[in-house]
Amino acid sequence: MSIVSPVPPPEVPGARVEIRVGPAGPIPGPLRFLSRALRTLWSNRKASIGLVILGLIILVAVFAQLIAPHSPTATTFVPYQNPSATNWFGTTGNGQDVFSQMVYGARISLLVGIAAGAMATLVAVTIGLIAGYRPGVIDELLSFMTNLVLVIPGLPLMFILAAYLQSRSVWTIVLVVAFTSWATGARVIRSQASTLRTREFVTSAVFSGEGLFRVVFREILPNMTSLVAGSFFSAATAAVMAEASLEFLGLGDPNTVSWGTILYYAQQQNSLLTGQWVLVFAPGLAIAMLAVSFTLINFGVDALSNPRLREK
Amino acid sequence: MALLEVQGVNVVYEPTRGQRIWSVRDVDLVLEQGEFVGLVGESGCGKSTLGFALTRMLRPPARLESGVIRFDGVDISTLKGEKLRRQRRNGFAIVLQSGMNALNPVRNVEHHFGDILKAHAHAGEHYPGATVRRRGTELLGKVGLDAEVLSRFPHELSGGMRQRVSIALALALEPRMIIFDEPTTALDVIVQKAVIQTIKDLQRENGFSAILISHDLGVVLEATDRVMVMYAGRIVEDQPSKDLVSGPHHPYTEALLRCYADPRAEEIHLGGIPGTPPDLSLPQTGCSFTPRCPLAQEICHRVDPPLAPLGNGLVACHVRAPSAAAVRDG
Amino acid sequence: MRYVARKVVLFLVTLWAAITLNFILPRLMPGSPVDAALAKLASSGQTITNAQRRAVEIQLGVPHTSLITQYWDYWTSIVQLNFGTSYSFPSETVVQTIGKAAPWTLALVGVTTILAFIIGTLLGVYAGWRRGKAADTSVTLGATFFAAFPPFWLGLLLLYVFAFKYGWFPIKGGYDPGETPNLSLSFLSSAAYHSVIPALTLAITSLSGWVFGMRNNMINTLGEDYVTFAEANGLRTRTVALLYAARNALLPNVTAFGLSLGAVVGGSVLVEGVFSYPGLGNLLYIAVVNHDFPLMQALFLVITVAMLVAIFIVDMLYVRLDPRVRQ
Numbered sequence: 006m007s008i009v010s011p012v013p014p015p016e017v018p019g020a021r022v023e024i025r026v027g028p029a030g031p032i033p034g035p036l037r038f039l040s041r042a043l044r045t046l047w048s049n050r051k052a053s054i055g056l057v058i059l060g061l062i063i064l065v066a067v068f069a070q071l072i073a074p075h076s077p078t079a080t081t082f083v084p085y086q087n088p089s090a091t092n093w094f095g096t097t098g099n100g101q102d103v104f105s106q107m108v109y110g111a112r113i114s115l116l117v118g119i120a121a122g123a124m125a126t127l128v129a130v131t132i133g134l135i136a137g138y139r140p141g142v143i144d145e146l147l148s149f150m151t152n153l154v155l156v157i158p159g160l161p162l163m164f165i166l167a168a169y170l171q172s173r174s175v176w177t178i179v180l181v182v183a184f185t186s187w188a189t190g191a192r193v194i195r196s197q198a199s200t201l202r203t204r205e206f207v208t209s210a211v212f213s214g215e216g217l218f219r220v221v222f223r224e225i226l227p228n229m230t231s232l233v234a235g236s237f238f239s240a241a242t243a244a245v246m247a248e249a250s251l252e253f254l255g256l257g258d259p260n261t262v263s264w265g266t267i268l269y270y271a272q273q274q275n276s277l278l279t280g281q282w283v284l285v286f287a288p289g290l291a292i293a294m295l296a297v298s299f300t301l302i303n304f305g306v307d308a309l310s311n312p313r314l315r316e317k
Numbered sequence: 318m319a320l321l322e323v324q325g326v327n328v329v330y331e332p333t334r335g336q337r338i339w340s341v342r343d344v345d346l347v348l349e350q351g352e353f354v355g356l357v358g359e360s361g362c363g364k365s366t367l368g369f370a371l372t373r374m375l376r377p378p379a380r381l382e383s384g385v386i387r388f389d390g391v392d393i394s395t396l397k398g399e400k401l402r403r404q405r406r407n408g409f410a411i412v413l414q415s416g417m418n419a420l421n422p423v424r425n426v427e428h429h430f431g432d433i434l435k436a437h438a439h440a441g442e443h444y445p446g447a448t449v450r451r452r453g454t455e456l457l458g459k460v461g462l463d464a465e466v467l468s469r470f471p472h473e474l475s476g477g478m479r480q481r482v483s484i485a486l487a488l489a490l491e492p493r494m495i496i497f498d499e500p501t502t503a504l505d506v507i508v509q510k511a512v513i514q515t516i517k518d519l520q521r522e523n524g525f526s527a528i529l530i531s532h533d534l535g536v537v538l539e540a541t542d543r544v545m546v547m548y549a550g551r552i553v554e555d556q557p558s559k560d561l562v563s564g565p566h567h568p569y570t571e572a573l574l575r576c577y578a579d580p581r582a583e584e585i586h587l588g589g590i591p592g593t594p595p596d597l598s599l600p601q602t603g604c605s606f607t608p609r610c611p612l613a614q615e616i617c618h619r620v621d622p623p624l625a626p627l628g629n630g631l632v633a634c635h636v637r638a639p640s641a642a643a644v645r646d647g
Numbered sequence: 648m649r650y651v652a653r654k655v656v657l658f659l660v661t662l663w664a665a666i667t668l669n670f671i672l673p674r675l676m677p678g679s680p681v682d683a684a685l686a687k688l689a690s691s692g693q694t695i696t697n698a699q700r701r702a703v704e705i706q707l708g709v710p711h712t713s714l715i716t717q718y719w720d721y722w723t724s725i726v727q728l729n730f731g732t733s734y735s736f737p738s739e740t741v742v743q744t745i746g747k748a749a750p751w752t753l754a755l756v757g758v759t760t761i762l763a764f765i766i767g768t769l770l771g772v773y774a775g776w777r778r779g780k781a782a783d784t785s786v787t788l789g790a791t792f793f794a795a796f797p798p799f800w801l802g803l804l805l806l807y808v809f810a811f812k813y814g815w816f817p818i819k820g821g822y823d824p825g826e827t828p829n830l831s832l833s834f835l836s837s838a839a840y841h842s843v844i845p846a847l848t849l850a851i852t853s854l855s856g857w858v859f860g861m862r863n864n865m866i867n868t869l870g871e872d873y874v875t876f877a878e879a880n881g882l883r884t885r886t887v888a889l890l891y892a893a894r895n896a897l898l899p900n901v902t903a904f905g906l907s908l909g910a911v912v913g914g915s916v917l918v919e920g921v922f923s924y925p926g927l928g929n930l931l932y933i934a935v936v937n938h939d940f941p942l943m944q945a946l947f948l949v950i951t952v953a954m955l956v957a958i959f960i961v962d963m964l965y966v967r968l969d970p971r972v973r974q
Contacts, residue, residue, distance in 0.1 A: 048334075051791075152657075153664050155906060156954055160913025161931060165943050168935045169676035249797050250917055255936060268800070272921075277807045285807065289800030297795040307863070374879055405881030413879070418872040421891050423898075423970060432890070436882045470970045486880060 042234075045309060052305020058298035062291075066111035073105035077262045085279060094283050097267075098274035106262050107287055113263035114295060117179055117248040122241030124183035129190030129236055134221055136191070137198025148195065154188040163247055167256040178257055182247045190236035197232055201225050231309040238303040242296050249292045264288035318390060320494060320526050321348035321371070326384030326394075328363070328370050333378070336598035340366045340379070342550040345624075348494065348528065353520050355537030355558065356530045357573075358547035361594060364530045365414070367547070368496045371528075372411040373401055389493070406437040410492040412483050414499040419483045420471035426482055427453055427467040433489045456485040459522075460515055477508040481515065488519070494526040501536060513540050534573055538562065543630075546570050549595050549605035551621075556630030567632045568610045604635070612636045650972040651963070658959045665951045670721050673707045673944060674714075681707035684940045687734045699740075702731030706944045725948070733942035735933050741945045744930065749949075752926030754838075756915045759846045763853040764904055770854075771861025771900075772893045778866055786858060794855035799917035802848040806921065809844060816844050819923040845922045853911055860903055864896035871895070898969055905961035908954055 046052045065072060074093075075081075084100040086092055094103035136147035166181045201207060202225070210224050226233075251257050252265025255273075259266060271277075271284040328341035340363040348354060358364045369375050371386060373393060386394040393404055413419045420429060430453040434444045444452075454464040460481040471479060480500060487495055497516060501509040517540050520527050531537050537544055538558050546554040546567065554567040561570070572590045592609035595601065604610070607617045616635050624631040625638035632638045673680045684703055705720045724730070730741040767790075774786040793801075810816045817840065868874065869892055877891045912928070919928035927946060934942040966972055 149660070149664075153661055153668070156661060156909065156958055157665060157668070157951055158909035158912045158954055160910070160916060161947060161950055163913075164916065164931065164935045165672070165947055168938055168943065169673065169680060169940075246797050250799065250913075253797075253799055253917070254920065254932065272803075277803060277811060282807055285800070285803050289797060289804070292797055292800065293795040296797075297791060300791055300794060372879065374875065376875075402881045402883070405879070411879045413872055413876050419876040421873045421877070421895070423894050423968070424890065425970075432877070432882055432886055433880050436880070436886065472971045483876065486876075490880065 042230075046302065046305040049305035049308050051301045052303075052308075055298040055301025055303075055305070058294055059302065062111055062115060062295055062298065065108055066115050069108045069112060073102075073108040075102040075105045077101065077106040077109040085274075085281065087281060088283060094287055095281055097270055097284065099270075103267065103284055103287070106267055107264070107291065109262050110264045110267060110288065111291070113175060113261055114245060114248065114265070114292065117175060117182065117263075118241045118245040118295065118299070121179045121182040121186070121244035121248070122237050124179065125186040125240040125244070126190055126233065126237040128183065128187040129240070130194055130226075130233055132187070133191040133194025134198050134225065137195040138202055138217075138221055138225065140199070140202075144195075144199075147191075151188050151191045151195070154185070155192065157185075159185045159243075160247065160250060163251060164254065164256060167251055173258040175258060175261055175263075178248055178251055179244075181251070182244045186240050186243050186247070190240060193236060194229065194232060197229055198225055201228055231306050234309075235303055235306045238299045238306060242299040242303075245292060245296050245299070249288075264291050319347045320350045320352075320389060321346070322385075322387040323347070323371065324385045324387075326367070326370055326386065327382040328366050328375065329380055329382045330366075331378045331380065338597045339601075340550055340597060341370060342601070344384070344550075344552055346545065346552060346555075348526050350493070351524050351526055352543065353517075353527045353529070353541045355541035355544040356528055356547060357532065357534050357537050357544055359532055359594065362547045363550040364532075364547045365498050368411065368498045368528065368530050372409050372496055373404075374411060403437075405492070406490050408490075408492060409494040409496070410487040410490050411496045411498060412480075412487050412500055414502055420479055422471055425468055425470050426457075426474075429482070429486055430456065430467075430489060433486055437490060452489065453485075456488050457482070459488060459519060460485045477504055477512060480504065480512055484512075484516065484519070488523070492525055494528070496528045496530065498530045499532070500529070501533075502531070509536065516540065535577060546573070549601070550597060551605065551633065552624065553606070553633045554630065555624065555632075556628065560629050564628055565637055566627070567606075567634050567637060568612050569606050572609075604633070648973075650966060654959065654962045658955060658962075662952065662955050665955060666722075666725065666948065667718075669944065669948045669951065670718060672947075673940060679708065680940045681709070683938065684734070687938075688732065688737065699732045702729050703941050706731055707940055730945040730948075731941045733934070733939050733945075735937050735939045735942060741941055744942065745927065745945060745949055748925055748927050748930045751924065752915060752919070752928060755842055755845055755919075755924065755926055756849065756911055756928075759849040760853065760908065760911050763850045764857055766850075767854040767857025768861045768897065768900060771858045772865055772888070772896070774858065775862040775865025775869065775896070776888050776892070778862075778869075783862075787862065790855035790858040793851050794859075796852055797917075798848060798852045798914040799921050801852060802845065802918045802921040805844050805848055817841050841924070845918050845924050848918050849911070849914060852914060853907070856907060856910075857900065860900050861896060864899055865892060868892045868896040898965070901961060901965055901968060905958035908957050912950055912954065 043056075047056065074091075078101060080100040082092060082096045082100045082102055084096055084098050086096040088095045092102045092104065094107060097103060097106070132147055132151065136144045136151070163181050163185050166184070167177070170177055170181070207220060207224050210220050215224070248257070248263070249265040249268065252263055253268045253272065255269055257263070257265060257269075259269065265288070267284065267288040271281070271288075276282070276284040323344060323346045326341055326344045327339065330338040330340050342363075344367060356364045356367065366375075366379065369379070370381050370384075373381075373386075373396065375381055381394060384394060385392055388404070388409060391404075393401070396404060420426075424432070427449060431444060431446075431449040434449060434452060438444060450464075450467060453467050457464060457466055462478065462481055462485070466474065466478065466482065471482075474482065484497075484500075500516065501512050504512060513536055516527070516529070519525075529537055529541055534544075538561060541558050544554075544556055544558050544561050545552050546569065548569050554570050556566070562574070565571070566574075569590075576589065590609055595605050595608070601621070603616075603618045603620055604622055607613045610617065612634075614635060620635070622633045622635045622638075623640055624633045625640040626632075627634075627638040681704055684707055685700065688700070688703065702724060705717065705724050709717050709720075728742050732739070733741050733744060736744045770786050770790070774783040777783050796804075874887060874891050877887045882891070915926065916928035916931050918924070919926045920932035923929060927950065930942065931946050931950075933939065934946060
């Protein structure tokens with residue numbers, strides 16, 4: 006993913022200088038902040054498409070019970086069937102309805118993507134802020150750790166961790182994914198925090214006696230929101246792919262219904278060779294769509310923090 | 318025929334979101350061969366935009382809306398592509414504000430010269446390494462730099478040196494006109510003086526016409542023959558430099574002059590100009606300086622004063638240089 | 648040369664840390680990997696010599712021995728390239744198993760990565776230069792589209808369409824079953840034939856990353872003063888685009904290239920798994936699925952060390968490209 010470096014808007018000769026007067030305080034009310042962020046994202050064409058796709062997937066996941074015609078795990082149908090009136094996507098080798106599986110599967114994929122992404126971002130922000138703000142031994146140590154995790158190939162590490170760990174729950178996957186994906190975000194955030202640290206508004210805050218916590222959370226962090234958001238969406242994209250990969254290899258919980266497990270069973274049951282390409286096509290497309298939506302939203306976030314990238 | 322004749326230039330800045338801003342409004346000017354003219358004004362008055370417009374360097378969302386820019390008899394306002402590129406040789410050049418960042422970090426100074434010389438080589442002209450080095454040394458010498466600078470990379474040079482290299486590169490085109498856009502703003506005072514002196518000497522020795530854009534009236538008065546004062550996108554005064562220090566002028570110019578206190582005086586009064594520059598996204602009626610002008614009259618609100626003779630130059634002010642045409646239109 | 652010295656030190660320290668991490672990992676895991684491994688080896692039917700058993704223990708955890716002793720023995724065995732025996736391939740040492748698979752991955756992954764980087768970067772330069780116009784939009788959309796494909800899914804799809812339905816390419820394997828690995832023309836051409844779809848899969852999925860990165864870098868670089876000045880001096884469009892803009896925009900991408908190799912390796916695990924392509928990725932797939940810990944350990948070590956070496960090489964290359972670090 007791109008490494009975003011926020012740049013102040015270029016000076017335009019003759020441009021009007023706008024001074025916005027608003028309520029005091031560096032962090033506006035969270036709700037107002039969110040609505041303003043969403044509105045700005047929405048104005049970016051690519052991001053708005055991403056938001057729509059993500060919204061649809063969320064709706065499907067939330068209303069799964071209303072949308073899916075059957076239970077995803079009930080093995081009541083004739084196995085290995087092609088799409089038909091009762092089973093819109095056909096049935097698996099165990100006689101389960103694939104369409105219902107697809108609908109319910111949205112839940113796990115969304116959950117893992119968002120949870121793992123959030124966790125990875127949280128770790129990344131914490132480590133990045135501390136390392137960026139406190140130069141010296143702490144920074145060197147944290148940076149070294151970050152670089153180490155960064156060079157270790159993520160997917161292989163994930164596979165190995167998952168193979169070693171005996172439990173097979175979804176949360177194992179979330180933890181494994183989060184544990185391997187925080188490093189990229191941490192690096193980016195650290196470099197931005199360290200740039201901001203030397204900016205005048207931070208120096209003046211420190212001189213006027215603001216404590217460490219206040220400086221970090223009220224001065225530095227709000228200037229990095231789009232960077233953090235970008236990190237989150239990158240991490241979520243990676244998490245979705247990673248979860249699918251882990252499930253596909255059989256390292257996940259074979260009893261859960263997720264898009265990845267559908268692919269796993271499809272591969273196990275050689276669905277391609279029996280002509281049931283829908284079992285491969287549908288979950289893969291869904292995973293791709295989810296990943297695409299995050300990427301598109303990330304375009305909007307990129308443009309937010311770097312005015313040069315905004316669509317003219 | 319003057320080297321540069323500009324009539325009715327308007328530059329508009331159109332962001333996708335937000336108002337259109339007319340940053341340069343209906344500007345006429347004339348530059349003779351060998352003249353050294355200063356263009357002075359506060360931040361946002363449109364002077365840099367005008368400089369970019371005259372050298373066809375405007376980039377979206379800024380746009381040359383209308384106007385004629387006749388350089389050496391040829392209207393360059395509509396040239397594009399290869400024809401425009403060719404104009405840069407023996408034509409016009411611009412030296413940017415931050416000479417600091419004007420050089421490619423991954424190419425050394427010799428390569429910079431090579432790139433320019435080869436880009437404008439006429440058919441049959443070749444520039445092997447030795448020729449580039451020879452020309453480079455020659456040009457660097459003109460700006461007071463040693464030949465060994467050729468092998469250096471930009472990050473190995475100081476700010477002042479980089480600015481001089483930019484000037485040397487512009488000279489490589491043997492231009493007949495160079496526009497210097499705030500060439501000393503990013504430099505400290507001592508280096509400033511040296512660079513301005515270099516520019517002055519170069520202009521005298523090589524005879525190119527030059528426009529020096531700056532917000533620093535002192536620098537401009539020292540270096541140039543003639544000064545144009547810009548306010549809110551219009552040229553409001555055009556006088557020989559030596560006449561600018563004394564005598565009545567446009568109220569804005571007078572206010573500007575008052576801002577410069579004599580550092581050797583007993584008491585220093587820091588002057589300022591009350592009010593703020595106008596919002597150029599709104600249509601302007603009458604003279605833009607009216608809200609801040611101590612001499613404002615009723616006609617100033619209604620009619621934009623044209624440039625009219627005052628002393629050895631021109632002034633756009635109903636009070637200082639009332640013009641019959643203005644009264645008639647008002 | 649401070650940059651070079653720093654990078655060398657960093658390389659060595661990270662190398663040490665990665666190898667140590669490899670040592671710690673199996674000893675931290677719940678359940679006892681070493682017991683499981685030894686049990687599986689015992690049941691594989693092959694006779695396991697004491698030396699082999701010892702080697703496995705050193706990798707995974709020797710019971711009743713101090714960590715320091717284990718750590719020392721661990722390093723010794725690494726230097727001697729003794730990783731024990733895997734139970735998926737009990738008839739040979741792990742080193743031999745890996746040795747057979749490595750060239751396949753190097754060829755497949757190496758070639759496609761470099762190709763994807765070059766093509767992706769060029770496309771990114773093009774899209775960034777023509778930003779906002781039709782060329783940019785189509786490249787960006789195309790890259791977004793392809794970026795979203797999970798590599799294994801794209802592999803499956805391509806497999807289905809081109810191998811199964813149309814039969815233009817083989818369905819699995821690295822080479823024709825009738826051939827044996829040697830340097831003969833028929834083997835090499837069979838190998839090349841079998842590598843087309845896996846290569847395509849890997850290339851398409853990694854391409855987009857480069858396109859985006861380079862495009863962003865180009866757009867940022869195009870706003871720089873030296874590009875404006877170059878245009879003002881009337882340099883030819885191609886010169887400005889390539890020597891002034893692209894050449895500078897390239898730098899962050901080169902740094903990112905080293906780091907991306909990890910993702911490529913990960914992708915290759917899935918792609919090789921899907922195609923039963925006899926490379927390291929496929930080995931890892933087999934190892935993970937079979938819980939073959941000795942093989943996993945060795946593979947992890949090999950992959951990590953290879954990554955570090957590759958990153959180091961890229962760092963050294965960077966010195967050639969950016970004069971600012973050559974102090």
